[in-house]
Amino acid sequence: MHPAPVDAAPIQHGGDLGRARLLFPGAPEPFIDLSTGINPYPYPIPQLPSDLFTRLPDQAALDRLAGLAAQAYGAPSGAHVVPAPGTQILLPMVAALAPTGRAAVLGPTYAEHVRAAAQAGHRAAEVADPTGLRNAELAVVVNPNNPDGRVLPRAALLACASDLPAHGLLVVDEAFMDVGAGGLSLAGDVARGNIVVLRSFGKFFGLAGLRLGFAVAGPALAERLRAGLGPWAVAGPALAIGAAALADEAWAATTRARLAQAVLRLDQVLAGAGLEVVGGTSLFRLMHTQAAPELFDHLGRAGILVRRFAHQATWLRFGLPAGEPEWQRLAAAVGAFRGGG
Amino acid sequence: MHPAPVDAAPIQHGGDLGRARLLFPGAPEPFIDLSTGINPYPYPIPQLPSDLFTRLPDQAALDRLAGLAAQAYGAPSGAHVVPAPGTQILLPMVAALAPTGRAAVLGPTYAEHVRAAAQAGHRAAEVADPTGLRNAELAVVVNPNNPDGRVLPRAALLACASDLPAHGLLVVDEAFMDVGAGGLSLAGDVARGNIVVLRSFGKFFGLAGLRLGFAVAGPALAERLRAGLGPWAVAGPALAIGAAALADEAWAATTRARLAQAVLRLDQVLAGAGLEVVGGTSLFRLMHTQAAPELFDHLGRAGILVRRFAHQATWLRFGLPAGEPEWQRLAAAVGAFRGGG
Numbered sequence: 264m265h266p267a268p269v270d271a272a273p274i275q276h277g278g279d280l281g282r283a284r285l286l287f288p289g290a291p292e293p294f295i296d297l298s299t300g301i302n303p304y305p306y307p308i309p310q311l312p313s314d315l316f317t318r319l320p321d322q323a324a325l326d327r328l329a330g331l332a333a334q335a336y337g338a339p340s341g342a343h344v345v346p347a348p349g350t351q352i353l354l355p356m357v358a359a360l361a362p363t364g365r366a367a368v369l370g371p372t373y374a375e376h377v378r379a380a381a382q383a384g385h386r387a388a389e390v391a392d393p394t395g396l397r398n399a400e401l402a403v404v405v406n407p408n409n410p411d412g413r414v415l416p417r418a419a420l421l422a423c424a425s426d427l428p429a430h431g432l433l434v435v436d437e438a439f440m441d442v443g444a445g446g447l448s449l450a451g452d453v454a455r456g457n458i459v460v461l462r463s464f465g466k467f468f469g470l471a472g473l474r475l476g477f478a479v480a481g482p483a484l485a486e487r488l489r490a491g492l493g494p495w496a497v498a499g500p501a502l503a504i505g506a507a508a509l510a511d512e513a514w515a516a517t518t519r520a521r522l523a524q525a526v527l528r529l530d531q532v533l534a535g536a537g538l539e540v541v542g543g544t545s546l547f548r549l550m551h552t553q554a555a556p557e558l559f560d561h562l563g564r565a566g567i568l569v570r571r572f573a574h575q576a577t578w579l580r581f582g583l584p585a586g587e588p589e590w591q592r593l594a595a596a597v598g599a600f601r602g603g604g
Numbered sequence: 605m606h607p608a609p610v611d612a613a614p615i616q617h618g619g620d621l622g623r624a625r626l627l628f629p630g631a632p633e634p635f636i637d638l639s640t641g642i643n644p645y646p647y648p649i650p651q652l653p654s655d656l657f658t659r660l661p662d663q664a665a666l667d668r669l670a671g672l673a674a675q676a677y678g679a680p681s682g683a684h685v686v687p688a689p690g691t692q693i694l695l696p697m698v699a700a701l702a703p704t705g706r707a708a709v710l711g712p713t714y715a716e717h718v719r720a721a722a723q724a725g726h727r728a729a730e731v732a733d734p735t736g737l738r739n740a741e742l743a744v745v746v747n748p749n750n751p752d753g754r755v756l757p758r759a760a761l762l763a764c765a766s767d768l769p770a771h772g773l774l775v776v777d778e779a780f781m782d783v784g785a786g787g788l789s790l791a792g793d794v795a796r797g798n799i800v801v802l803r804s805f806g807k808f809f810g811l812a813g814l815r816l817g818f819a820v821a822g823p824a825l826a827e828r829l830r831a832g833l834g835p836w837a838v839a840g841p842a843l844a845i846g847a848a849a850l851a852d853e854a855w856a857a858t859t860r861a862r863l864a865q866a867v868l869r870l871d872q873v874l875a876g877a878g879l880e881v882v883g884g885t886s887l888f889r890l891m892h893t894q895a896a897p898e899l900f901d902h903l904g905r906a907g908i909l910v911r912r913f914a915h916q917a918t919w920l921r922f923g924l925p926a927g928e929p930e931w932q933r934l935a936a937a938v939g940a941f942r943g944g945g
Contacts, residue, residue: 319617491723
């Protein structure tokens with residue numbers, strides 16, 4: 264194997280500032296990371312008793328977290344919720360719940376779904392249209408979608424689940440549903456047995472380093488996922504912080520409003536520089552320009568990392584700046600870009 | 605399914621004080637948890653910058669941790685080390701690295717190995733003698749063993765690996781090797797390709813709530829485990845605390861001596877009450893008595909939880925008390941026991 268030189272390899276995921284600093288060694292610090300869809304206004308971390316670190320995570324705390332997640336996400340009960348150290352680690356386990364066969368991932372979307380399905384033994388590929396999900400043993404939809412924010416209505420997804428072959432499985436990755444429109448989630452529909460919903464904790468709560476996520480599924484599938492994870496998959500600090508955050512409805516409401524405001528400002532900053540936003544959610548915006556490679560480099564040299572896409576060279580995804588200095592630097596940098604639109 | 609009443613169900617794992625309080629509702633508090641083999645003198649938790657919680661875990665930090673673990677454990681390099689959120693979650697993934705067939709687990713030992721091997725599709729069972737490992741597609745040895753402290757010499761394990769069928773795999777769970785004799789570990793032997801060593805972080809460093817563990821394996825197997833875990837399996841705080849702790853050789857040396865002293869004191873407390881210790885490591889002692897069920901209950905009513913075993917009714921395992929009040933309560937409670945030995 265020949266290692267690719269650093270500047271030829273696309274950044275496969277957002278959030279890797281170490282790699283950004285190699286790509287743009289002269290950039291001003293601090294680097295501004297807009298390459299993820301993570302809320303820049305994190306849930307305040309409570310005081311953590313030391314026994315959260317020293318003792319094995321407690322079964323009662325795990326059950327309590329599952330119950331609070333069920334309430335927050337609209338799942339039938341805590342028994343339908345499987346806490347995990349992030350949803351990423353769940354992807355191959357969930358893909359393995361379907362009988363091996365064809366896996367169809369509604370694309371373009373988060374690339375790890377195809378990889379995880381292939382790893383579980385499926386013939387996995389992205390499909391461009393929901394009709395391509397028909398007859399797949401494993402159908403995967405990210406809703407709202409990353410990076411373009413495309414939304415499938417709940418009725419369309421339920422119809423998709425009804426069309427699945429026997430033992431087929433519909434996986435709905437609701438990583439960004441916390442900022443989605445009401446009534447879209449399928450978390451309340453998992454009891455029918457062939458739907459698994461994934462919910463990310465770290466994105467909306469701004470705590471991606473904590474590693475916490477959930478699968479919502481019928482009891483039989485939930486039990487198989489629990490067996491795969493074992494009894495102590497979620498760390499003690501994540502159990503405590505997750506429970507506090509998921510129970511805090513006031514914080515969630517305030518944060519949804521705050522993110523909606525912030526993303527409007529992002530739209531204005533980009534529009535003011537003549538850049539066309541083509542989609543997104545309250546946590547990120549996708550823009551389209553023929554000059555995307557030049558804009559990526561221009562921003563990088565200004566110490567601002569955005570997300571580019573290996574197979575969609577005209578796209579860039581922007582996350583939200585954290586504070587006023589970051590907003591000012593972003594506005595100045597995009598304003599100074601003259602690469603065309 | 606009929607749920608078992610609480611007092612009839614054996615405690616499957618140590619460390620669940622919630623369950624202990626249900627079993628012994630009148631016991632004095634604070635409950636003393638001696639039911640695990642976790643070091644009661646934890647590595648001091650350093651100040652944690654908030655971006656360990658807010659940002660996605662960094663690839664460079666993960667690589668650095670793997671390198672430090674390789675040095676601490678004697679693995680050939682960081683490329684041979686796969687950090688994970690605890691070794692528990694690795695068990696089914698490691699079992700799936702072997703071709704499906706017969707899995708032999710040298711017993712009696714930690715029950716999760718048979719469960720994980722069965723989950724990976726093997727015909728899994730414990731074997732009482734190392735000769736029973738021969739010709740198994742998956743051979744599993746816990747070394748030093750839990751709960752009896754039995755040790756297999758390195759040469760015997762290497763011979764076992766040589767005897768495996770093609771593509772067979774030897775898994776050596778070295779969860780308690782940090783307090784084992786020098787020269788026993790197989791972490792330096794994984795390059796031959798059919799050996800995977802598991803190392804637990806939380807037990808020796810006393811930070812079981814953090815969820816951190818490692819697989820040490822040849823590069824091909826390590827790559828398959830990395831693919832299964834995905835890019836952000838280990839939380840940011842665990843990356844930082846793990847790196848600090850694994851690099852701290854002075855703390856490790858002091859702690860080994862301290863644990864050796866403490867376990868001697870435990871032996872004396874038990875011997876003083878006429879209780880026979882039959883094995884263990886510096887992190888726990890196994891004792892044998894016909895009166896084990898009565899002693900378990902006696903200690904439980906005194907607010908002391910020890911580990912009992914569903915299939916070895918005459919065994920109890922004792923972890924180390926944390927401080928002088930716990931030592932005094934333990935000595936008083938075992939001294940007051942008159943169940944016979």
